[in-house]
Amino acid sequence: MRQPPVNTIARDAIKAWKITAALYVAILWLITIGLFWLIVEFDLPGWIGWTAAGISAVSTYLFIFLLPELRWRRWRYEVFEQEIYIQHGILIVTRTIVPMIRVQHVDTSQGPILKRFQLASVTISTAATTHEIPALLEEDASELRDHISRLARVDEDDV
Amino acid sequence: MSEAKRLHPAAIIFNFIRSLREAIFLIIFGYLTFSDTYFLYFILGGVALLLVLIATSVLSWYRFTYRVEEEELRIEYGVLVRKKRYISKNRIQSIDLTSGVLHRLLKLTKVNIETAGSGTDAEASLKAVKLAEGERLRSELKKGAGQETVEAQTEEDEEVVPQDQPTFKITFKRLFIAGTTSGSIGVVFAAFAFFFSQFEQFIPDEVYDTTMNWVIGLGIALMIGLAILVLLVLWLLGIAGTMIKYGNFTIVRNKDELFITRGLLEKKQLTIPLNRIQAVGVQESLIRQPLGFATVFAEVAGGSMDKGEDFSTVLFPIMKKEEVEGFLQELMPDYADQEEPFKPLPKRALKIYLGYATWPLLFVGAAVLYFIPQFFWAVLILIAVFLFLGYLQYKDAGFRVEGKRLSIRHRTFGRMTVNIYHRRMQAFEKKQHKLQKLQRLASMKVSIISKFGAGKHYKLTQLEEEDVDSLGDWYSYRKENEVPGSSAE
Structure with missing residues (x-):
């Protein structure tokens, strides 16, 4: 636990996150525009609109420009013969050890945005927890999935 | 026992009561809407509904059959849609017998059969069978035929527990202490404190004014008296509740299983296979700790979630702190021998x-x-x-590693000590934020399986970073991390 895991996730993850964030932030801007329209139409105090615009602007900066980069830089993983080692978190850095023999199942999934960049996310579940590696290259993801499920096939009958 | 059997006809009554409870809103709604103008229709509708409920209760009793065949428990049921459920013997994790008041009057019991599957309901539930039949079913369905089970009583309240098996039974005195120090007393104290602070506010006003205020004062005194009375009643209810729930609490170790029998009115028999226990802990609540009392509990994987049950399974509701070691020694030697002191947190x-x-x-x-x-x-x-x-x-937070066993102690209000084996931990986590990094502190989290398939997490915050790292090494399955002192597998 002293050294961080070595592998970074796919660089394109940043782009995928930015697009996802942009979609959400776009909704915020639409609401802001709507508010301004209401203010003009019904002669409401202007500060409501400016507050909304401020929130939208800050969100745009945070979620599109700042956080994806930081998040990518922090995200690390490493797959050992006996365990999976994951690190994530921007403000609170979390490092997790998941032993292979505790892995119950591994899922890969891919939404439309991840698909565009040929990325996929891998979810590793134990009987008590789930851990997600958010963006790996498709072939890395499926290779990792096969690798984990092969290693996890060690029989141990205590639940 | 290969022929299909029906439940005891009393199951009809239980079916009926349950469906009536489900229909009660319909009846109330019907009453509210129709009672004024169409009272006759309401009565007719009500009677029709009752008839339907009775008919379905009888039918579902009639359709419900069970048998043990080819190492399986086979249940067939369903009125409109016929359903069959086959549960393989060696998938059955535990068989619990519960007898409510009505059950006990008729010498019946309810059999709940649980498998490892997650879910909030029991896998199979036989609502009412003869007590002897329930016992027989239990011994027949036990994993591995020929295994001796606790031949528990067939007579009401006549516990015949073999002497050679480690047994712990709650005494009345202890039960009473458990009741008086149960959670409800906290509410009482808080309320008392509140009322006293209010009381002081009222006194000065009272002294200055005359008759009118005397009446008001009387009113207030009356109110306070009433409030105290209500609190006292609440407290007594708390005592009664605890005593009813944990009355006759008995725990017996039989080979690789624990049997718990408890309840004054509703009698419950729980079976806990030792290999499903994920962690064993001791809880000392704020009220019990100064008196030297503690509750022993276990985290058991799988199984169903009973109404009003806590997440953890109580292994013994109340005992002296120093008796815990002996208790564990007898029942679960794996979790005993807790000798080394806890490693405390750093001063900073x-x-x-x-x-x-x-x-x-x-x-x-x-x-x-x-x-x-x-x-x-x-x-x-x-x-x-x-x-x-x-x-x-x-002061109370700390940890201890003894071989392959990790013990964590922490306090939110009450003090909790949990002992978890290395192989029961599903994942290990180290967390650290900027401030902690500056101070070289870190937090850890250990996850284990708990009831109904969910995870349970134990956290310890603000540890020495070095300690968290070496705990990580201890947990890690990578060979190069094997720490000297922690025994290899």
Whole structure:
């Protein structure tokens, strides 16, 4: 636990996150525009609109420009013969050890945005927890999935 | 026992009561809408509904059959849609017998059969069978034929427990102590404190004024008296509740299983296979700790979640702190031999604990100072109390590694000590934020399986970073991390 895991996730993850964030932030801007329209139409105090615009602007900066980069830089993983080692978190850095023999199942999934960049996310579940590696290259993801499920096939009958 | 059997006809009554309970809203709704104008229709509708309910109760009893065949429990049921459920013997994790008051009057029991599958309901539930039949079913369905099971009583309340098996039974005195120190007393204390502070506010007004105020004063005294009475009743109810729930609490170890029997009115028999126990812990609540009492509990994987049950399974509701070791020694030697002292937190963690304990109060304090400054002393007292709590949280937090067993001790209000084996941990986590990094502190989290397939997590915050790292090494399955001193597998 002293050294961080070595592998970074796919660089394109940043782009995928930015697009996802942009979609959400776009909704915020639409609401802001709507508010301004209401203010003009019904002669409401202007500060409501400016507050909304401020929130939208800050969100745009945070979620599109700042956080994806930081998040990518922090995200690390490493797959050992006996365990999976994951690190994530921007403000609170979390490092997790998941032993292979505790892995119950591994899922890969891919939404439309991840698909565009040929990325996929891998979810590793134990009987008590789930851990997600958010963006790996498709072939890395499926290779990792096969690798984990092969290693996890060690029989141990205590639940 | 290969022929299909029906439940005891009393199951009809249970079916009927349950469906009536489900239909009660319909009836009330019908009454509210139709009672004024179409009272006759309401009566007719009600009678029709009742008839339908009775008919379905009888039918579902008639359709419900069970048999043990080819190492399987086979249940067939369903009125409109026929369903069959086959449960393989060696998938059955536990068989619990519960007898409610009505059951006990008729010498019946309810059999709940659980498998490892997650879910909130029991896998199979036989609502009413003869007690002897329930016992027989249980011994027949036990994993591995020929295994001796506890031949428990067939007579009401006549517990025949073989002497050679380690057994712990609660005494009446202890049960009473458990009741008086149960959670409800906290509510009582809080309410008392509140009323006394209010009382003081009222006294000065009272002294100055005359008859009219005397009447008001009487009213207030009456109110306070009433409030105290209500609290007393609540407290007594708490005592009664605990005594009914844990009355006759008996725990027996039989080979690789624990049997728990408890309940004064509703009698419950639980079976806990030892290999499903994920962790064993001791809880000392704020009220019980100063008196030297503790509750022993276990985290058991899988199984169903009973109504009103806590997440953890109580292994013994109350015992003296120093009796715990002997109790574990007898019942679960794996979890006994807790000798080494806990490794405490570093000194510099204290200020973080104090900070976390009190910072929400700063807002409260600011608000009080602004709106009702005359009550500021109350906030100060509250801050002092929480500072003390923070100090206790700091002082009690710690961990200990003994071979392959990790023990974690921490406090939110009550003090919890949990012992978990290495192989029961599903994942290990180290967390650290910027402030902690500066202070070389870190937090850890261990996850285990708990009831109904969910995870349970034990956290310990503000440890020495070095300690968290070496715990990580201890947990790690990578060979190069094998720490000297922790025995290899």
